[in-house]
Amino acid sequence: METNPEPPSPIRKIIHVDMDAFYASVEQLDRPEWRGKPLVVGGNVARGVVAAASYEARRYGIFSAMSSALAAKKCPQLIFARPRFYRYKEISLQIREIFYEYTDLVEPLSLDEAFLDVTENKMGLKSAILIAKQIRTKIKEKTGLNASAGVSYNKFLAKIASDLNKPNGQAVILPQDAEAFLEKLPIGKFFGIGKVTAEKMQKLGIHNGMDLKQFSLQFLTKKFGKSGLHYYNIVRGIHLSQVHPHRTRKSLSAENTFDKDLITFQEMESKLRYVFEEVISRIERGGIKGRTITLKIKHSDFTLQTRSKTLEQYPDQEMIWTTAVELLNQEEIVKPVRLLGLGLSNLNITEEQVHFGQQLKIPFET
Known part of the structure; x- marks a missing residue:
């Protein structure tokens, strides 16, 4: 008896x-006098780290993770704004509601970015390009902010595409164009290949996708493990990871960068108390x-x-503090x-929905 495939x-x-x-x-949106000016979000000039830089600041070679002192040297008129995570959360939730107008398959990566699977969508639209354009338009209308978007048939390519026409643009990588596009792409532009790995690849003569494609799976596994x-797959446009609307949270943390270096144990214990209280609040x-305290x-x-220390049972607040000390x-x-x-x-969570408003670290408080 024949069966239909x-x-x-x-x-x-x-x-x-x-x-x-x-x-x-967001800071420039709320402070009109800052619009069009070089601005960073981060700590103070002497001790902070840049969390985000406006496009005006980036023209001076200022980027996230740069020390505030170096950023100030590059641009003496640079504006420093203290982070306001409550405000970023508020806007992120508004953006998220727009996403859900189209699909429930939304996977937030952070406060400001997410993957959406719109293969089957609530609007019944066939064009993902059109959906991306509508979403960007609605974000602008609702929040006053610009968004960029990438469209493709997998997450890896969509992530790369979203960076092609920034700011305030979008790009698509079609299935028939993917391999040719990836062959020309510099290895450092591959999503998921960081600076250290890129340098290691370049020493092997791998400078772009075409170079990477020349090496066998056996060779790549030997050099890079799992x-x-x-x-081997991504350079061929193969990436099977699905959009997961739920993720497992593996850790929760808070941290604090100080205006002045701490010298004595008493100073360290006193300042650690504030970090501890933030962790407890969260x-x-x-x-x-969580059983492991780090x-x-x-x-x-x-x-x-x-x-780090791992305890046999989940500790109460007193035990967390005692272990921290x-x-x-x-x-x-x-x-x-x-x-x-x-x-x-080692949390007591098997699956937890990731909210745009989660901010697990406080690196800019003093």
Whole structure:
């Protein structure tokens, strides 16, 4: 008896929406006198780190993760804005509501970007390009902010496409164009290939997708371990990861960069208390518990230490604090400290929806 074969699965339609210089754009939106001027969101000039830079600031070579002191040298008239995560959350939730007008398959990556699977969408629209354009228009109308978007048949390509026509633009990579596009793409532009990996590849003669394509799966696996298969596939336009509207949170943390280096144990313990209280506030809001407690110590020379302890049972607040102090005492700290962080992992969560408003670190408070 003959059976009818199952119809082939439809080519997926994935959109990656990425807000343009989100934190900085929100500050310029709320402070009209800052519009059109170089601005960064971050800590103070002496001790902070740039969290986001406006496009005006980027023209001076200023980017996120740069020290505030260096940014100020590059642009003496640079405006420093303190981060207001409550405000970024408010706008992010508005943007998220727009996404849900089209699909429930929304996977937030952070406050300012998300993947959407619109293969089957609530509007019944066949064109993902049109959906992306409508979403960007609605974001502008509702928030006053610009968004860029990338459209393709998988997440990897959609993410790359969203960066092609920034700011305030969008791009599409069609299935028939993907391999030719990737062959010309510089290896450092591949989403998921960081600076260290890119440098390692360049030493092997891999400077673009075409170069990467010349190496066998066996060779890439030998050189890059499990990631070798991923690199082998993505340069051929193969990326099977689905849009997951729910994710498993693996950790929760908070940290604090200080105006002045901490020298004595008493200073460190006192400042750690504030970080601890922020962590407690967040776990109370989320009903979260964690068995592994990790202390993060960054010194004045930017060297980093982490100290962890895993408990047999989920600790209460008193035990978290006691363990944090124990970790601080674990070994003498001989170098000045510029940052302390405290985190929980091994959480009591199997699956948790990621909200745009989550901000798991406070690196700019002083």
